Amino acid sequence: MEYSRRNFIKAAGVSAVAVTTTVSAVVSGTEVAAAAPKPSPLAIPDAITRETSTFNINGKNYQAEYEVRTTLWEVIAVKLGLTGTNRSCNRASCGACSVLIDGTPFYSCHTLAMEAVGKKIFTVEGLGDEKNLHPLQRVAHLYSAAECGFCTPGWEVTAKGLLDKNTNPTVDQVKAALSGHICRCAAYAAIVRTVIDTGKVLRGEAEIA
Numbered sequence: 015m016e017y018s019r020r021n022f023i024k025a026a027g028v029s030a031v032a033v034t035t036t037v038s039a040v041v042s043g044t045e046v047a048a049a050a051p052k053p054s055p056l057a058i059p060d061a062i063t064r065e066t067s068t069f070n071i072n073g074k075n076y077q078a079e080y081e082v083r084t085t086l087w088e089v090i091a092v093k094l095g096l097t098g099t100n101r102s103c104n105r106a107s108c109g110a111c112s113v114l115i116d117g118t119p120f121y122s123c124h125t126l127a128m129e130a131v132g133k134k135i136f137t138v139e140g141l142g143d144e145k146n147l148h149p150l151q152r153v154a155h156l157y158s159a160a161e162c163g164f165c166t167p168g169w170e171v172t173a174k175g176l177l178d179k180n181t182n183p184t185v186d187q188v189k190a191a192l193s194g195h196i197c198r199c200a201a202y203a204a205i206v207r208t209v210i211d212t213g214k215v216l217r218g219e220a221e222i223a
């Protein structure tokens with residue numbers, strides 16, 4: 015299956031069509047139309063199906079039950095408790111929720127969980143922890159590439175995906191790779207510098223002070 019926002023919207027549209035059809039039928043019946051309660055805008059339709067699958071995250075296998083409408087972020091953060099991946103806009107716009115799937119960055123808020131089954135998922139927890147930070151995290155700390163830090167797990171994961179493929183990216187390549195990330199604190203200059211200089215560390219051309 016191809017990962018895209020279009021596929022997500024298509025999948026979500028199947029349930030939306032079903033709901034719309036039901037509402038029209040109700041409205042066209044005179045005796046029901048007057049009494050039909052207004053649906054809450056927050057009402058979530060009943061689950062269509064449930065599945066239990068194994069998700070490979072940062073090299074470990076986790077089992078989770080999910081519904082066909084469940085997003086990958088919901089599985090990672092809510093069901094499995096890997097809360098490092100932030101969800102901010104929930105609209106496929108900001109990049110805070112990014113994870114790698116087979117090495118490619120995806121917005122986990124707009125990737126269905128079922129699309130990631132059988133793939134290798136990488137989240138910020140796979141980068142490092144406070145006792146053993148990844149060079150990207152150490153350089154980011156040195157350059158203060160985070161202010162509120164909300165965008166940080168997302169762009170760090172995307173940058174890791176870039177550096178895994180190319181440890182010597184140009185500034186333009188870094189900007190292009192991170193173009194799907196919004197930093198509301200506008201730490202962009204420090205973020206780009208972090209990725210460039212982490213490449214130097216990974217290539218053995220620089221050390222972190």
Ligand code: FES
Pocket residue numbers: 100101102103104105106107108109110111112121122123124
């Ligand atoms: S929370 Fe997913 S792109 Fe903003």
Ligand code: FES
Pocket residue numbers: 159160161162163164165166196197198199200201
């Ligand atoms: S550091 Fe605050 S959003 Fe990026």
